[in-house]
Amino acid sequence: xxxxxxxxxxxxxxxxxxxxxxxxxxxxxxxxxxxxxxxxxxxxxxxxxxxxxxxxxxxxxxxxxxxxxxxxxxxxxxxxxxxxxxxxxxxxxxxxxxxxxxxxxxxxxxxxxxxxxxxxxxxxxxxxxxxxxxxxxxxxxxxxxxxxxxxxxxxxxxxxxxxxxxxxxxxxxxxxxxxxxxxxxxxxxxxxxxxxxxxxxxxxxxxxxxxxxxxxxxxxxxxxxxxxxxxxxxxxxxxxxxxxxxxxxxxxxxxxxxxxxxxxxxxxxxxxxxxxxxxxxxxxxxxxxxxxxxxxxxxxxxxxxxxxxxxxxxxxxxxxxxxxxxxxxxxxxxxxxxxxxxxxxxxxxxxxxxxxxxxxxxxxxxxxxxxxxxxxxxxxxxxxxxxxxxxxxxxxxxxxxxxxxxxxxxxxxxxxxxxxxxxxxxxxxxxxxxxxxxxxxxxxxxxxxxxxxxxxxxxxxxxxxxxxxxxxxxxxxxxxxxxxxxxxxxxxxxxxxxxxxxxxxxxxxxxxxxxxxxxxxxxxxxxxxxxxxxxxxxxxxxxxxxxxxxxxxxxxxxxxxxxxxxxxxxxxxxxxxxxxxxxxxxxxxxxxxxxxxxxxxxxxxxxxxxxxxxxxxxxxxxxxxxxxxxxxxxxxxxxxxxxxxxxxxxxxxxxxxxxxxxxxxxxxxxxxxxxxxxxxxxxxxxxxxxxxxxxxxxxxxxxxxxxxxxxxxxxxxxxxxxxxxxxxxxxxxxxxxxxxxxxxxxxxxxxxxxxxxxxxxxxxxxxxxxxxxxxxxxxxxxxxxxxxxxxxxxxxxxxxxxxxxxxxxxxxxxxxxxxxxxxxxxxxxxxxxxxxxxxxxxxxxxxxxxxxxxxxxxxxxxxxxxxxxxxxxxxxx
Numbered sequence: 001x002x003x004x005x006x007x008x009x010x011x012x013x014x015x016x017x018x019x020x021x022x023x024x025x026x027x028x029x030x031x032x033x034x035x036x037x038x039x040x041x042x043x044x045x046x047x048x049x050x051x052x053x054x055x056x057x058x059x060x061x062x063x064x065x066x067x068x069x070x071x072x073x074x075x076x077x078x079x080x081x082x083x084x085x086x087x088x089x090x091x092x093x094x095x096x097x098x099x100x101x102x103x104x105x106x107x108x109x110x111x112x113x114x115x116x117x118x119x120x121x122x123x124x125x126x127x128x129x130x131x132x133x134x135x136x137x138x139x140x141x142x143x144x145x146x147x148x149x150x151x152x153x154x155x156x157x158x159x160x161x162x163x164x165x166x167x168x169x170x171x172x173x174x175x176x177x178x179x180x181x182x183x184x185x186x187x188x189x190x191x192x193x194x195x196x197x198x199x200x201x202x203x204x205x206x207x208x209x210x211x212x213x214x215x216x217x218x219x220x221x222x223x224x225x226x227x228x229x230x231x232x233x234x235x236x237x238x239x240x241x242x243x244x245x246x247x248x249x250x251x252x253x254x255x256x257x258x259x260x261x262x263x264x265x266x267x268x269x270x271x272x273x274x275x276x277x278x279x280x281x282x283x284x285x286x287x288x289x290x291x292x293x294x295x296x297x298x299x300x301x302x303x304x305x306x307x308x309x310x311x312x313x314x315x316x317x318x319x320x321x322x323x324x325x326x327x328x329x330x331x332x333x334x335x336x337x338x339x340x341x342x343x344x345x346x347x348x349x350x351x352x353x354x355x356x357x358x359x360x361x362x363x364x365x366x367x368x369x370x371x372x373x374x375x376x377x378x379x380x381x382x383x384x385x386x387x388x389x390x391x392x393x394x395x396x397x398x399x400x401x402x403x404x405x406x407x408x409x410x411x412x413x414x415x416x417x418x419x420x421x422x423x424x425x426x427x428x429x430x431x432x433x434x435x436x437x438x439x440x441x442x443x444x445x446x447x448x449x450x451x452x453x454x455x456x457x458x459x460x461x462x463x464x465x466x467x468x469x470x471x472x473x474x475x476x477x478x479x480x481x482x483x484x485x486x487x488x489x490x491x492x493x494x495x496x497x498x499x500x501x502x503x504x505x506x507x508x509x510x511x512x513x514x515x516x517x518x519x520x521x522x523x524x525x526x527x528x529x530x531x532x533x534x535x536x537x538x539x540x541x542x543x544x545x546x547x548x549x550x551x552x553x554x555x556x557x558x559x560x561x562x563x564x565x566x567x568x569x570x571x572x573x574x575x576x577x578x579x580x581x582x583x584x585x586x587x588x589x590x591x592x593x594x595x596x597x598x599x600x601x602x603x604x605x606x607x608x609x610x611x612x613x614x615x616x617x618x619x620x621x622x623x624x625x626x627x628x629x630x631x632x633x634x635x636x637x638x639x640x641x642x643x644x645x646x647x648x649x650x651x652x653x654x655x656x657x658x659x660x661x662x663x664x665x666x667x668x669x670x671x672x673x674x675x676x677x678x679x680x681x682x683x684x685x686x687x688x689x690x691x692x693x694x695x696x697x698x699x700x701x702x703x704x705x706x707x708x709x710x711x712x713x714x715x716x717x718x719x720x721x722x723x724x725x726x727x728x729x730x731x732x733x734x735x736x737x738x739x740x741x742x743x744x745x746x747x748x749x750x751x752x753x754x755x756x757x758x759x760x761x762x763x764x765x766x767x768x769x770x771x772x773x774x775x776x777x778x779x780x781x782x783x784x785x786x787x788x789x790x791x792x793x794x795x796x797x798x799x800x801x802x803x804x805x806x807x808x809x810x811x812x813x814x815x816x817x818x819x820x821x822x823x824x825x826x827x828x829x830x831x832x833x834x835x836x837x838x839x840x841x842x843x844x845x846x847x848x849x850x851x852x853x854x855x856x857x858x859x860x861x862x863x864x865x866x867x868x869x870x871x872x873x874x875x876x877x
Contacts (some may be wrong), residue, residue, distance in 0.1 A: 005009035009659065009696055010112055011259065012207070013844070018063045027048070027109060028047070028048060028107075028108055028109050028386070029046075029047040029048060029049075029050070030046070030047040031044070031045070031046050031047075031068065031071055031072060031108055032044075032045050032047075032072075033045075033068075033072065033128075033129055033131075033323050034087070034090075035087040035088060035128075036087060036128075036130070038845075039072070039074070039135065040069070040072065040074035040075070040088075040130075040131040040132060041085075041128075041129065041130040041131060041132075041156075042087050042128060042129070042828040043087040043088065043090055043126055043127070043128045044068060044126075044127045044128060044129050044464065045090060045556075045776055046095060046108070047097050048095050048115060049097070051092070051093070051095075052091050052092065053090075053092055053094060053095035053096065054090035054091075054092070054094050054095075054123060054127070055088075055094070055095075055096040055097075055099065055126065055127045056096065056097040056098075056121035056125055056126075056127070057084075057121070057125035057126070057127050057176070057221075057222060057225065058097055058098060058121060058125065059097075059099065060084060060099060060127050060222070060454045061084075061097050061161040062082060062083070062084065062103075063101050063102060063103035063568075064085060064099050064100075064103075064111065065084050065110060065129050065131075066101075066103050066110060067083040067101045067103065067105045067106075067107070067110075067111060068082075068129050068131070068658035069082050069129065069131035069132075070105075070106060070107075071107045071108050072131065074132065074275040075131065075132050080503060082130070082131055083127045083129070083130040083133070083223060084127060084128065084129065084130075084222035084223060085129070085130050085155065085156065085222055085223035086126075086128050086223060086224030086225045087126075087128035087224075088126075088128075089123035089124060089126050090123050091123065094121045094122070094123065094126070094701045095115050096113055096114075096119045097113070097114055097121055098112075098113060098114045098459050099111055099112070100112040100113070101522050106841065108284050112252050112259050117344075119245050119793060123838070124227075125225070127222065128222065128223075128224075129206065130223075130580050131155065132321050133156065134154075134156070134157060135828060136153055136154055136155050136214075136216055137153065137154040137378075138151070138152070138153050138154075138175065138178060138179065138214070138215065139152050139154075139159075139179075140152070140175075140179065140235075140236060140238075140439075141194070141663060142194040142195060142235075143194060143235075143237075145177065145183075146179070146377075147176065147181035147182065147237075147238035147239060148194075148235075148236060148238060148239075148240070149235060149236070150193075150194035150195065150197055150233055150234070150235045151215075151233070151235060151236055152197060153202050153203060153236045155200075155202045155217070155223050155224070155236040156223075158199060160197070160198055160199040160200035160202035160224075160232040161196075161197040161198075161199070161200075161201050161202065161208060161230060161233040161234070162201070162202065162203045162204075162215070162233065162290075163201050163204040163205070163206070163226060163228030163232055163233070163234065164193060164206070164228075164232045164233055164234035164235070164327075164331060165190070165205075165228060165232050166205060166206070166207065166327075167191045167206065167234040167327070167328045168191055168208075168325055168326065168327075168328075169186070169189055169190065169191055169210075169220060169322070170208045170209060170210035171206050171207070171208040171210075171215065171234075171328075171428065172189050172190060172191040172236045172237075172238075172328075173186060173189050173208070173210045174208045174210060174211075174212045174213075174214070174215050174217075174218060175215050175236050175238075176189055176236060176238035176239075177213075178213065178214050178215060179238070181238035181239065182238060182239040183239075183305065185237065185239075185242070186736045187243065187320070187323075188237075188239050188240050188241070188242055188243075189236070189237065189238055189239070189244060189324045190236070190237040190240060190243075190328070190329050190705070191234065191235070191236060191301060191327075191328030191329060192235045192236065192237050192262075192264070192328050192329040192330050192331075193233065193234075193235045193328060193329075193330050193331045194233075194235035195233070196229075196230035196233050197230055197233050198222055198230070199475055201224075201226065201228045201229075201230065201233070202223050202224055202424045203216065203220050203221070203223065204220065204221045204225060204226030204228045204260065205213070205220055205221045205226065205444045205641055206218050206219070206220045206234075207219045207220070207726075214378060223507065227302075231678050232331070234328060235328065236334070237329075238524045240263065241261075241263070241264065242261075243260055243261060243262055243322055244260065244261040244283065244673040245258065245260045245321060246258075246260070246261075246266075246286075247259075247282075247286065247341075247342055247344075248300075248303075248756075249300040249301060249341075250300060250341075250343070253286070253288075253309040254283065254286065254288035254302075254343075254344040254345065254515050255341075255342065255343040255344060255345075255346070256300050256341060256342070257299075257300040257301065257303050257338045257339055257340070257341045258282060258341060258342050259303060260308050260309055260321070262308045262329050262330065263671060264307065265305060266305060267303070267305045267306035267307060267308035267309075267330075268302075268303040268304075268305070268306075268307050268308065268336060268339040268340065268402035269307070269308065269309045269310075269312065269339065269340040270307050270309065270310035270311070270312075270333055270334040270338055270339075270340065270795070271297075271312060271333050271334065271338035271339060271340045271436060271437050271440055271632075272310060272333055272334050272338060272436075273312065273313055274297050274312060274340045274436070275297055275313055275314075275437070275809065276295055276296060276297050276316075277314050277315065277316035278297065278312050278313070278314045278316075278324065278340075279295050279296060279297040279318065279322075279342045279343070279344075280294050280295045280314075281314045281318045281319075281320065281321055281323075281324060281343050281790070282344075282345035283295050283342065284319065284320075285319065285320045285321060285852070286344070288344035288345070292382050294343070294345050294346050294348060294503065295342070295343065295344055295345070296343040296346060296368075296437075296438060297340065297341070297342060297435055297437035297438065298341045298342070298343055298368065298369065298438035298439050299339070299341045299438060299439025299440055300339075300341035300438060300439075300695060301339070301341075302335075302336035302337055302339050303336055303339045304336065306330055306332075307332035307334065307335070307336065307339070308329050308330055308332075308334045309321075309326050309329060310326065310327040310328070310332050310334065311324045311325075311326055311327040311333060312324050312325070312326040312340075313326070319876070337440075338440055338481070338851065340437065341437070341439070342459070343369070343851075346369065346552060347369075347370065347511040348433055349366055349367055349429070350366070350367040350482065351364070351365070351366050351367070351388065351391055351392065351429070352365050352367075352372075353365070353388075353392065353410075353412065353450075353451055353453075355409045356409060356450075357454070359392070359394070360389070360392065360394035360452075360453040360454070361407070361409075361450075361451065361452040361453060361454075362450060362451070363412055363448055363449070363450045364388060364430075364448075364449045364450060364451050365412070366417060366418050366430070368417050368418075368438050369438075371414070371417070372414070372417065372750070373412075373414055373415045373416055373417035373418070374412035374413075374414070374416050374417075374445060374448040374449065375416070375417075375418045375419065375421065375430075375443075375448065375449040375855055376416050376419030376420065376421075376441050376443040376447055376448070376449065377406070377443070377447045377448065378419060378420050378442075378443055378447065379420050379421065379422050379451045379572050380406050380449050381406055382404055382406060383423050383424070383425045383434065383826065384406070384421050384422070384423045384430065384449075385404035385407075385451045385452075385453075386404040386425055387423045387425065387427050387428075387429070387430050387433060387687030388404070388430050388451050388453070389404040389451065389453035390428070391428065391429050391430060391480075392453065392463075392480060393463040393464070393479075393480030393485075394453035394454075404451065404452070404453050404454075405582055406449065406450065406451065407450040407451060408448075408450045409448075409450035410448070410450075411444075411445035411446055411448055412445050412448045413445065415439065415441075416443065416444075416445070417438050417439050417441070418430070418431070418435060418438060418441075419435065419436060419440065419441035419442070419443060420435055420436055421433050421434070421435045422434045422435070424705060429484075433850055435747070436873075438589040440829040445670040452493070459734070461479070463479055463480040463539075463540065464477065464479050464480070464501055464505070464539055465478050465480075465485075465505075466478075466501075466505065466507075466560060466562075467487075468693060471564070472505075472507070473502070473505065473507035473508070473558075473561075473562040473563075473564040474560065474561040474562060474564075474738060475559065475560070476557050476558070476559050477493065477498075477501065477557070477558040477559065477560055479526050479528065479539075481846065483639070485524070486524030486525055486526045486690065487524065487526070487557035487558070488525070488526050488528065488557065488558040488560045489525055489526065489527045489549075489552035489553075489556070489557065489558065490514075490515050490552075490556040490557055490559070490708070491552065491553050491556065492527055492528065492529040492530075492549060492552075492558075492833075493513055493529075493530075493558035494513070494530075494532075494716075495510055495513055495670055496532040496533065496534040496576055496670070496672065497530040497531075497532045497539060498510035498513045498531075498543060498560045498562075498578050499532075499534050499536065499576075499578075499611075500532045500534060500536045500539050500542060501560060501562075502540075502560065502562035502563070503537065503577070504537060504539065505562070506566065507562035507563070508562050508563030508564055508565045508566060508567055509561055509562065509563050509567060509577070509610055509611045510560055510561070510563075510611060510646070511561045511562060511563050511611050512560075512561045513558065513559065513560055514559045514560060514561070514650070514845070515556050515557070515558075515837070525552045525555060526546075527546055527550070527551070527552055527854065528543045528544050528545075528546050528549075528852075529544060529546070529716070530542040530543075531543040531544065531545065531682060531715075531716070532576075533575055533576045534575075534576030534577040534578060534670075534671070534672075535572075535574070535576055535580075535670060536578055543682055544851075544852055545567075545682070545773075545774075545851040545852065546837060546847075546851070546852055546853060546854045546855075547774055547838070547841070547851045547852070547853055547855050548774060548794075548837075548855055548856075548857055548858040549852055549853070549854070549855075549857070550855075550856060550858075551857075552572045563611065567585075567609075567610065568584060568585045568642075568643075568644070569582065569583065569584045569606065569609065569610070570582075570585075570590070570610075571584050571606070571666055572611070573693070574665070574667070574671065574690070574693065575671050575672050575673070575675075575690045576671045576672055577610065577612070578607070578610060578612035578613070578667075578668040578669075578670040578671035578672070579665075579666070579667045579668060579671030579690065580665060580666070580693065581621055581663050581664070581665045581693070582606060582663070582664050584630050584643065585629065586630050589628065590628075591627075591628040591629055591630035591631075591699065592627050592628065592629050592630070592663045592664075593630065593631045593632075593634060593663065593664045594623075594629045594631075594632050594662065594663060594664070595620075595631070595632060595633050595634050595664050596620065597619055597633065597635070598618055598619075598634065598664040599618055600615055600618050600638075601636050601637060601638035602618065602635070602636045602638075602643075602646065602664075603617070603618035603666040603667075603668075604613040604636070604638045605636045605638065605641075605642070605645075605646060606643060606666045607666065607668035607669070607670075608640075608641060608670070609641065609642055609643060610668065611670075612668035612669070612670040612671065613668050613669035613670040614668065614669045615666065615667070615668055615690075616667040616668060616669055616671070616749060617666070617667040617692060618664070618665070618666055618667075619664070619665045619666075619667075619692040619693065620662040620663070620664055620665070621662045621663045621664070621665050621692075621693050622662050622663075622675065623662045623663065629707055631648045631650055632649050632650040634646050634647070634648045634664075635648070636687050643776065661806040665692065665693050667690070667692070669749075671690070672714070672748075673689055673690050673714070673747060673748050673749045674687060674688065674689050674691070674711050674714055674715065674748045675687075675688050675690075675695070675715075676688075676715065676769065677712075678791075679768070679770075679775070680775045680776060681773075681775040681776060681851065682717065682769060682773075682851070683712070683715065683717035683718070683766060683770075683771040683772075683773040683775050684769070684770040684775040684776070685768065685769075686726055686728070686766050686767070686768045687711060687766070687767045687768065687769060689736055689748060690732065691736070691756055693834065694734050694745045695734075696733070696734035696735055696756065697728055697733060697734070697736070697764070697766040698733050698735070698736045698739055698766060698767040698768075699735050699736065699737045699738075699739075699764065699765070700724075700725035700726075700766060700767045700768075701737060701738065701765075702738060702739070702740065703723055703725065703739070704740075704741070705720050705722075705723050705743075706741045706742060706743035707723065707739050707740075707741045707743075707748075707751065707767070708722075708723040708767075708771075709741075709743050709768060710741045710743065710746075710747070710748055710750075710751060711748055711771075711860055712743045712769065712771035712772070712773075713745075713746060714746065714747050714748055715771065717771035717773040718771050718772030718773040718795070719772050720769055720770070720771055720772070721769075721770045721771065721772055721795065721796035722769065722770050722796070723767060723769045724768050724769075725765035725766065725767065725768065725770070726765065726766055726767075726768040727764070727765055727766075728764055728765070728766040733758065733764075734756065734757070734758060735756070735757060735758065735764065735766075736753055736755075736756055737754050737756075737757070737798065738753050738754025738755060739752075739876075740752050740753065769848050770796070772794065772795040772796065773796070774792060774793070774794050774850075774851055774858075775793050776792070777790065777791065777792045777793070777795040777814070777817070777818070777850060778790075778791050778793075778798070778818075779791075779818065779820075779869055779871075780863075782870070785818070785820070786815070786818065786820035786824075786870075786871040786872075787822070787824075787868075787869060787871060788868065788869065789866055789867070789868050789869075790866070790867040790868070790869050792837050792838060792850075793856060794837045795837075795858070799836055799837035799838075800836040800837070800867070801836055801837065801838050801841060801866065801867045802836045802838070802839030802840075802863035802865070802866065802867065803826075803827075803837045803841050803863065803865040803867045804863070806826050806841060806842075806867055807842060807843065808826075809847075810826075810841055810842060810843040810853060811823065811824045811825070811826045811846070811869055811871075812824070812843075812855060813843040813847055813848065813849065813850060813867065814850060814869055814871075815871035815872065816848070817849050817850055818871065820871035820872065821871050821872030823871070823872055824869055824870050824871035824872055825869075825870045826867060826868060826869050826870070827868050827870075836863055836866060837858060837859070838855045838856060838858065839855070839856050839863060840854075840855055840856045841853055841854075841855040842854055842855070
């Protein structure tokens with residue numbers, strides 16, 4: 001074996017032995033201080049394994065310094081005499097790090113430490129020690145008196161400055177107290193710049209609690225350490241004019257760009273790190289109220305003059321802005337493009353997605369201060385997209401099913417009001433995530449955020465959910481509207497709507513509806529009333545009304561308990577899920593039942609299984625062409641809980657029946673039995689009643705107001721205003737004759753009648769009614785039908801609307817409903833104190849008709865001005 005080969009084989013062994021020897025000889029052999037004026041001051045160096053090395057600053061404190069001075073038998077006198085100070089960088093390996101002494105050790109070997117050969121510390125952080133020496137001194141330079149100016153300290157006989165980065169009022173207080181200057185009013189003590197000094201920057205990263213006797217008693221880096229420049233030199237004003245603050249450029253004294261007065265001059269505040277908590281302190285200081293938590297940090301454009309205050313960080317509980325942590329006065333880190341603005345009260349923000357295939361995908365838009373804008377995509381990802389999807393109610397009823405993506409839907413236009421959004425994922429709205437104040441953005445529309453929300457199971461979006469601690473298919477009913485979740489009112493909720501919701505959430509059918517409990521005063525309760533047949537796939541397909549509903553009685557919320565399972569039978573082509581042709585599910589295929597012996601006992605089992613109350617009728621319909629029939633005979637006792645428990649004859653699911661027997665049908669007590677057609681609104685028109693799968697007219701013979709009252713009550717339309725006949729043509733239509741209601745019945749089917757049958761002639765008078773609830777609207781007193789005083793037909797008469805809080809969107813809804821264009825102007829017209837039906841109509845962005853808009857309750861209100869509308873001229877002819 002040659003020398004070279006032996007060397008290659010022995011090399012790793014030699015390295016291992018050297019490592020072991022190093023590990024064994026970690027003991028400090030000698031200690032010395034170099035670079036100072038004597039042996040008791042200088043850069044600390046230790047000798048380990050025969051090699052001298054510097055010591056790293058990490059975790060070093062004055063206790064360690066005291067041990068060094070004791071180790072070297074240097075005089076220390078008072079505890080103040082042992083200091084950590086920089087004596088410049090050393091060379092070679094930095095052996096010693098993480099030194100921890102309790103201050104009582106005799107030598108450095110008695111302390112805890114680690115020896116590392118890795119590059120975990122460079123020579124910029126080499127520790128220096130001063131044992132003994134002159135006491136430090138302090139002064140303020142360049143001010144008008146000895147109690148204001150640039151902070152200068154004398155160390156090792158040389159005057160230098162203090163770094164102003166992270167220099168706060170608490171540190172300034174210590175300096176003022178140390179100099180014997182007035183600090184009776186801490187608000188008047190300020191950290192402020194007085195220009196750059198010269199010499200060394202002796203102290204950096206000073207963090208005082210405010211109670212220390214001297215500034216060097218505060219936590220700081222070692223004397224002379226750090227890399228701070230003189231342009232950041234700290235200054236202090238120990239007693240000056242009390243600072244003032246104001247908001248300018250807004251619509252009131254409680255909103256606008258924030259300006260503060262310092263040294264007699266007004267200036268602005270830098271928006272870096274500015275948040276709603278900071279804005280809340282400003283609002284409190286100004287005495288501005290902010291009900292509903294609508295305080296916002298927002299931009300009102302650039303100001304002028306000095307940017308006096310930067311890096312403000314408040315907890316939100318301070319009584320004034322000066323108590324918050326902030327950078328020293330007049331040392332800005334931004335320009336006027338980031339000037340802070342504050343709104344102490346305003347409209348809540350809204351969110352929507354546009355230019356997608358549906359409301360759950362598209363470019364993200366947020367509404368702030370009445371203006372829609374896009375969102376900058378910087379830092380935007382799936383977490384932020386998920387918050388938006390949850391906020392909009394998109395992605396299914398369960399959070400586990402949520403799939404959200406950050407997508408692109410092209411560039412928008414206008415301002416970019418929200419940027420650099422960073423979410424944790426648990427926020428309920430996108431503006432609860434971390435972001436700079438509204439209106440501050442440094443990106444263009446090419447970076448506009450898009451979002452795609454999708455439910456992994458069904459792809460359906462949901463504006464509704466059930467809130468419960470235990471079961472996903474039962475709980476308080478909540479609805480998403482304009483980015484906000486709110487509970488639905490119990491008094492406006494019924495079983496038909498509950499069944500639609502259960503089906504949409506894939507929770508079967510509604511077992512019960514009950515009071516979901518009361519909410520606190522700050523929680524939202526929607527008073528929307530949904531008028532569902534029960535066959536709809538989503539509550540949004542139901543007609544809904546809000547106008548005149550007023551407040552929710554006792555703040556009681558709606559609650560639903562669903563069966564929790566997908567049903568194996570259904571009723572189709574009827575008025576609701578509780579009426580129609582029977583279908584049963586087998587092998588994932590829906591099929592009919594053809595049974596000439598179908599009777600009331602069989603139908604009762606169907607009504608019970610569907611949670612639809614009692615059976616009203618069982619019937620057989622005409623045979624449907626090319627239909628699939630699963631069963632052709634069913635025999636029930638009437639007590640079964642499930643139709644599968646009944647005796648039956650079952651066909652193969654693939655069979656297309658040519659059986660002449662008709663399909664069976666059921667009507668249960670929870671199915672609606674009446675509707676109004678060809679009228680103005682939902683609560684006026686000609687009456688139709690449902691009978692054995694067909695809609696029938698009601699003959700006006702013997703027609704009374706008592707009959708009409710029952711119909712209005714069943715439709716939840718108030719009471720009957722009038723009942724009149726109307727001629728209907730078309731012989732052969734089904735008619736109900738001889739209806740005789742007492743007036744106290746809750747449903748029309750409870751009233752006795754004489755007969756069902758076809759019309760006797762080509763012309764037959766049918767019953768028409770008008771109920772008291774809102775049925776029509778008009779504009780009167782203008783040059784054409786598209787302008788004038790707004791009037792609404794309610795409770796049998798026309799009445800005006802008070803001119804209170806009518807928004808441009810409300811005017812747009814009104815004009816659209818009248819066929820008069822998509823917008824218009826409104827103004828108040830002084831009245832003669834005539835009564836009006838409504839006030840405080842405030843249509844939301846999603847409302848498309850006046851009946852959907854919230855308002856005060858119906859009533860005879862007295863107001864000094866009535867709403868006058870002038871629509872755009874489309875359709876005014």
